[in-house]
Amino acid sequence: MICGRKARPPAERLRAPSDGAGGSRRPGRALKKMGLTEDEDVQRMLQGSLLWKVKAKGGCRERLFRLQEDGVTVCFEGRFRHTRSPQSFSVAHIEGVREGRQSEGLRKHGAAFPERHCFTLAFKGRRKNLDLAARGEEDARHWVQGITKLMGRLQAMSQMEKLDHWIHGVLQRADSNKDNKMSFREVKSMLRMLNIDMDDVYASKLFKECDHSGNERLEGRELEEFCRRLLRRPELEELFGRYSGEDRVLSAEELQDFLRDQGEDSSLRQACTIIRTYELNEKAKRQDLMMLDGFMMYLLSAAGDILNQEHTKVHQDMSQPLSHYFISSSHNTYLTRNQIGGSSSTEAYVRALRAGCRCVELDCWEGSDGEPVVYHGHTLTSKILFRDVIESIRDYAFEKSPYPVILSLENHCGLEQQATMARHMKAILGDRLLTQPLQGQDPNHLPSPEQLKEKILVKSKKLPELWQEPQSVTSLLDPEEEEEEEEEDEEEEKVQERSPRRSLQSLQEIKPLQAKDASQVSPELSALVVYCQAVPFPGLAQALRHPQPCQMSSFSERKARKLIKEAGPALVQYNARQLSRVYPLGLKMNSANYNPQEMWNAGCQLVALNFQTPGYEMDLNAGRFLPNGRCGYVLKPLCLRSPPGEGPRRLALHIRVITAQQLPKLNRDKGSSIVDPFVRVEIHGIPADCAKQQTHHKLNNGFNPRWEETLRFQVRVPELALVRFVVEDYDSTSCNDFVGQFTLPLPSMRQGYRHIHLLSKDGASLSPATLFVHVRCKSL
Numbered sequence: 001m002i003c004g005r006k007a008r009p010p011a012e013r014l015r016a017p018s019d020g021a022g023g024s025r026r027p028g029r030a031l032k033k034m035g036l037t038e039d040e041d042v043q044r045m046l047q048g049s050l051l052w053k054v055k056a057k058g059g060c061r062e063r064l065f066r067l068q069e070d071g072v073t074v075c076f077e078g079r080f081r082h083t084r085s086p087q088s089f090s091v092a093h094i095e096g097v098r099e100g101r102q103s104e105g106l107r108k109h110g111a112a113f114p115e116r117h118c119f120t121l122a123f124k125g126r127r128k129n130l131d132l133a134a135r136g137e138e139d140a141r142h143w144v145q146g147i148t149k150l151m152g153r154l155q156a157m158s159q160m161e162k163l164d165h166w167i168h169g170v171l172q173r174a175d176s177n178k179d180n181k182m183s184f185r186e187v188k189s190m191l192r193m194l195n196i197d198m199d200d201v202y203a204s205k206l207f208k209e210c211d212h213s214g215n216e217r218l219e220g221r222e223l224e225e226f227c228r229r230l231l232r233r234p235e236l237e238e239l240f241g242r243y244s245g246e247d248r249v250l251s252a253e254e255l256q257d258f259l260r261d262q263g264e265d266s267s268l269r270q271a272c273t274i275i276r277t278y279e280l281n282e283k284a285k286r287q288d289l290m291m292l293d294g295f296m297m298y299l300l301s302a303a304g305d306i307l308n309q310e311h312t313k314v315h316q317d318m319s320q321p322l323s324h325y326f327i328s329s330s331h332n333t334y335l336t337r338n339q340i341g342g343s344s345s346t347e348a349y350v351r352a353l354r355a356g357c358r359c360v361e362l363d364c365w366e367g368s369d370g371e372p373v374v375y376h377g378h379t380l381t382s383k384i385l386f387r388d389v390i391e392s393i394r395d396y397a398f399e400k401s402p403y404p405v406i407l408s409l410e411n412h413c414g415l416e417q418q419a420t421m422a423r424h425m426k427a428i429l430g431d432r433l434l435t436q437p438l439q440g441q442d443p444n445h446l447p448s449p450e451q452l453k454e455k456i457l458v459k460s461k462k463l464p465e466l467w468q469e470p471q472s473v474t475s476l477l478d479p480e481e482e483e484e485e486e487e488e489d490e491e492e493e494k495v496q497e498r499s500p501r502r503s504l505q506s507l508q509e510i511k512p513l514q515a516k517d518a519s520q521v522s523p524e525l526s527a528l529v530v531y532c533q534a535v536p537f538p539g540l541a542q543a544l545r546h547p548q549p550c551q552m553s554s555f556s557e558r559k560a561r562k563l564i565k566e567a568g569p570a571l572v573q574y575n576a577r578q579l580s581r582v583y584p585l586g587l588k589m590n591s592a593n594y595n596p597q598e599m600w601n602a603g604c605q606l607v608a609l610n611f612q613t614p615g616y617e618m619d620l621n622a623g624r625f626l627p628n629g630r631c632g633y634v635l636k637p638l639c640l641r642s643p644p645g646e647g648p649r650r651l652a653l654h655i656r657v658i659t660a661q662q663l664p665k666l667n668r669d670k671g672s673s674i675v676d677p678f679v680r681v682e683i684h685g686i687p688a689d690c691a692k693q694q695t696h697h698k699l700n701n702g703f704n705p706r707w708e709e710t711l712r713f714q715v716r717v718p719e720l721a722l723v724r725f726v727v728e729d730y731d732s733t734s735c736n737d738f739v740g741q742f743t744l745p746l747p748s749m750r751q752g753y754r755h756i757h758l759l760s761k762d763g764a765s766l767s768p769a770t771l772f773v774h775v776r777c778k779s780l
Contacts, residue, residue, distance in 0.1 A: 031071035034153045034165070041146030042067065045074075049139050054131040056343075058109045065132075065143075070169035071150060091150045093764055095124045095354065099144055104346045104388070105131040119144050122350070125764035126614065128336075129347060159300035159755070162768045166662065167227050170194060181217040187226070194230070195665045195702030197674045233296060235659050235706065235772065239753065240295045250290040262752030274298055299753065306754035306775070307744055311627035316635040318403070321446040322531070323549070323579055324641045326600055327406070328625045328632040329359035331583045331608035334374050334384060335591065343382045344375045346392040352611050353396040355763075356625050358632035359406040359459075359581070359606050362389060364413050364421060372417045386421055390428045397432070397456060401631040404434075404452035406532055406606070408581065409460040415522045422524035425458070432456050434530050446531055446549045446579070449633050459532035459552065459581075461521050532579065540570045543578070552579040555604075557594040564602045572643045575603030583608045593617035597684045600624065601720060603640040614762045616724070616741075620684055622763055623722045623743030637719035649779055653713040653723075653746070655681055656774040657695050663702035663758075663769050666729055666737050675702040675729040677739060679771065681711050685721035685746075689714075697730035702739075714780070721746040725756055725771060740766045751775045 036042045048066035053076070055061075063076040068088075077086040101107050103120040110118050113133035117140050121130040134140035157165065174190035175182060182190070184207050191198050210218055210226040218226055243258045244250040250258075252271040259266035259274075272288050278301065279285040279294035290298075302309050330352045334344040352360055364386055367373040372386040397405045407425075411418065425433055434455045438447050530550070537543070537553035540563070555563065560582045563571050574580070582599045584592065591610040597620055599607040609621055628634050635641075657679045667673035680694035691713055698705035715721050724743040728736040740758030756771040 031069055034071050034150070036071065036149060036153065039146070039149065041142045041149060042071075044139070044142040045146045049143065050135060051076075051139075051143070052113065052133040054105055054109050054113075054133060056105050056109075056128065056131075056345075060109070060133070067146070067150075069172050070165075072154070072165070072169060089121075089123070089127075089130070091147060092154050092767065093123050093125070093127065094121050094147065094151055096122045097144050097147050097151075098122060099140075103129050103131055104384075104392075105129060106133075116140060121147070123764075125760065125762035126351075126612065127762075127764075158297060159768065159770075160297050163231060163300075163662070164227075166768050167194075167231065171223065171227070181219040182223060182226075183217055187218070191703075192674070193665070195663055195674055196704070197700035230703075233659075233661075233704075236296050236299060237292060240292050248292065249284070250295060252288040255290060263750070264752070274303070300755060300770075304753070304755050306742075306749055306756050306773070307626065308748050308750050311748045312629060314629040314631050316628050316633075318450040318633065319448045320635065320641070321448060321549070322404075322452075323446050323575065323577055323605060324636055325449065325605060325633045326607070326624060326636060327359055327605045328355075328357045328621070329406075329408075329581065329606040329608040330357045330611045331361055332363070332376060332591065332610060332612075333357070333360040334363070334389065335376065335381065335610070335612050337591070337612060344384045345382075346384055346388050348612065349389060349392045350396050353393070353405070354400055355611065355622075356400055356630045356632040357611065358401065358403060359408055359608065360393065361408045361410065361608065362386065363410045364417075366413050366417055370417065370420065372413050372421050377412060387424045387428070390424050393456070394428050394432070398454050401629075401633075402453050403449040403631050403633050404455045404457055406457045406459050408532075408606075408608075409458060409525075411460060411521075411525070415520055418522035419524040422522065422528055425528060429456055433458075433528065435528055437530055444547075444549060457530065457532050458525075458528045460525060460529050460534055462529040462533040463521050463523060463526040540567050540574055543574050544570065547574075547577045549578055552581065552606075554581040554583060556585055557582060557599075558585060560599055560602070560604065564598065568602055569643065572603045572640055575605065576641055576643060579606060580604050581606035581608060584610060595684075596620055596624070597690075597720075597722065598687075601686050603636060603643075605636075618763070619724060619741055619743045619759075620722055622759075623724065623745065626744050627748045637717075639717075639719070649718065651715045651718045651746075652778045652780055653683075653715055654710055654776040654778075655713075655723075656710045656776075657681070657707045657771065658753075658774060659704060659706045659772045660702075660727060661704055661768065661770045661772070663705075663727060663739055664766055665702065666739065674700040675737075675739060676700060676731075677702055677705050677727050678730055678736075679707065680726045680728065681713075682724040682726065683713050683715060683721055683746075684724060685715065686717045688716055689721055715746065718746045723749055725758075725773075727758060727771070740769055742771075749775060751777055 031037055031042070045067035046069070048064055050062055051065050052060045053063050061078065063078055065074060065076040067074050072091050073088050074091065075086045075088045098120040100115045101110050101118050106118050106120060110131065110133060114137070116137045117134045119132055119140055121132070123129065134143065170190055170193050171182070174186050174193055176186055176189070184204065187207055188203060191203060206226065206229060207218065210222045210229070212222055240250065241248065243254050245254070252268060252275060255271040255274065256266045256268060259271060275288055275290050275294070276285060278298040279290050280297065281291050281294070284291050284294070298304060333352050334348050336343050336345050336348050349360055362374050363376055364372050364374060365377055367385070373383040374386055374389050375381045375383040393405065393407070413421065426435070432454060434452070434457050438451055441447050533551045535551045535553055537555065582604050584594055591613045593609045593613055593615060595617060596607040596609060609617060611618065625632060625634055660677060660679070663675055663677055665673065666675060676697045676699050678695050678697040680692055682692040683689055693711040693713070695707040695709040698707065722743055723746050724741060726741045727739040729739055730736055738761055740760060742756045742758055753772070753774050756773060758766045758769040758771065760766050
C-alpha cells in the first residue's frame, strides 16, 4: 500500500524506456555545450525514471520524469499518456534540491517511502515545491546529483553562453523529425518560437546564404552560421565601430575612451584587465586588443549590468541602530494564497526567508490538543503547528542573510499555550533566540544589525517589569488587532457591497479557538520580548517627548497614510528613533498589497507586504532590498536618519531605450502569436518624483525590437527613488499584457550602456531576455 492506494503489480506499471527512440537518447547540441554528455547522472535523467509525485494534500501518483536534450527542460507524464499532455519545468527555475524528507509535504505524506528515496525540488518565484520519491536509493541519487550539476553549469554560464544554449534548445524543439537538419519550413517554425515574425523574403535569403550544400537543409556548421546571424546585435556593432574605428579592432587606449564615457575606472591597467578577461581570440589578447565578440562578451557580463556590482555585496554601514534601516517584512507570512480560503504552510516561511525577508508574522491561536497553531483566524485557511513554523525558521533564518530575524507574534492564545510557545522557541532556537539585552548596550538606542547577527528577536506584548501574578492581569490588547476592530464596521459595508453573496459577517461565524485569557500575557512569553515590545501608538506628541526605543507600534496602511498626511515630518522624526510596522488592511479578501513607497518616504522600517501576492508592490519591495547583498536591511537616507538634514541633490535622469533581446512568448500554444512590445520606465519616490514614460510599440518582434527613444525625468530626492523598467505587449482593444520587469534603486543604477535582465511577474528570471539602454544622470 503506497499513499493510501494499492500498488499495481510490477508488470502493469509504466516502464521507463531503456532503448529505441525514447530510451538511451543522443544528447542534444545544447547539452554538449554544457560538457555533461558523458555524465552518468545526466545519462540516467535523459533515459528517464519513474518517480512518485507526492501531492501537497496527500496521495501520490507515479510519473515518468525525463530530462530533454536541451539539458534544461524536464518533462513528466502519467501512466496513460493519452489522458493528459506532458507537464514540464526548467532546471533554471530550481532554487535548491533537498534530500530526504526536508519539506512539509514529504514530512506529512511521504512516510510510505524510505528517507533516502525522497527528495524535493524547491522553485524560485511562487511555484510550489515538487516532492518526489524514487523506486530506489540509486535513482534518487542520480536525480539529486544530476540536477545539482545542471544547476551549477547554468549558473556558471556567461550571458553569451546562455544565449547560445537557449537558441540551440529552440532548434531542438523546431526540428520536428529529429534528423538534426532544418528545412525552411522548420526554420520558419523556429522563428515563431523565437517570438519574431520575419519577412518570408528576408528569411529565405538568410536561409539560402547559409545553405552552402544547396540541399535545402541546414545542418552542422550551416546551422551554427544561421544562429550566429540571428543573434547579431547591430546596435553593439555600431557602438564598437564608434570606438574602434575603421580597422574594427579595439585597442586598450580606445577601450579607455569607452570606459571614460561609461563613468568607470578608465586606467590603462583596467582596460588591459578587461581585455584579458573577455577577449576570446588568444592572439588579440596577447597584443591587448579586443575584437567585436570580446566586446559583446564584456557588455553582456555582470560588468555591463545596470546594477552596480558593488551593491550585490553588503556594502553599507551595518553598525547603526535598527531604526536607521528599512527592513524587509512579510504580512501573513504563513499563507500561500489569499487570506480567506488559502492554505497555510511552513514552506511560505522558507520562501520568504530565502527571498531576504527579515520580519515574519505568526498569527497564533489555541490548538485543540494543547499545541498552538498558526493560521488566519475567522477564515477557512488551513492550520499549521506553531512548533513546525519555529523549526522551519530555525533551519532557514540565516541561509541568505546573517542579519537578525524578527518574529512578529499576533497572539490569540491563553496563558498556558503562550507558555508552550515560549518553551518551543527556547528549545528549538536555542542560543539564537535573544532573551536578554546586549551587555553594555545604551538603553536610549536600539542595537545594530551587526551586533544582532544571527539572532532571532520576538516582537510581542510585554508585562510591566515588576509583574508578579498573571491571574490579575488586565486586558493588554494587541495593538494591531485593536485598530482592525475600529476599522471593521466601516470596511464591512464596503465588503458586503463588493461581495453580496458572502459577507464578512458570515466568514466571522467561523469561530477560531481563542482563549478567554488571550488578552493576558504569560510571564514566560513576556520574558522573550527584549527590543521589540508591541504597544498601542501613544500619539506623536507623546512619543517624541518621551521616546522609548524598545517599544514599537503597528499601523494599518490607512492609519499610516493619515499620519503621513497630517504630520509627515514628525513621523519621520519618530521613525529615526523607534521602529514602526505598517501592514495591509485586514479586510482585503484577496490579500492585495499597498504601495510601500509612501511608507518608506516617511521612514517606516517594517513595511509588511503579502509576499504571496505578485504585482508592482512586490516588484518595488524586491527592488528596494536588491542592494546591500540582498541581506534584508537597507540603510535609510541621511535625511530620514537625522531629520531634517541637508537638502538632497536634484538629478536630471535620461534613459535611452535602445533594444530588447529574446523576449518570452506570452502564448506558447498559439504559434503565430508574436508580441508587440513597448517599454515603460517608472520612477517611484516622493510624490513630486513619481512619473512614468513609455516608448512606442514595435509590431510583431519580441526577438530583437529596436526603439532608440530617450525618456527624460527630473528627480528631487534620488536617495529614495526606485526605477522600474516594464515591458508590455501592446493591445489596441484590451489591456496590455505584462511581459517582464526589473526594479532597482536609483543610487544603485550605473550610467552608460547597460543591459537589464528581465524578471517574470513572480520575480523569477526570464533569461536570456534583456533590455539594452543608455543611462545618463546630471546634477541640477
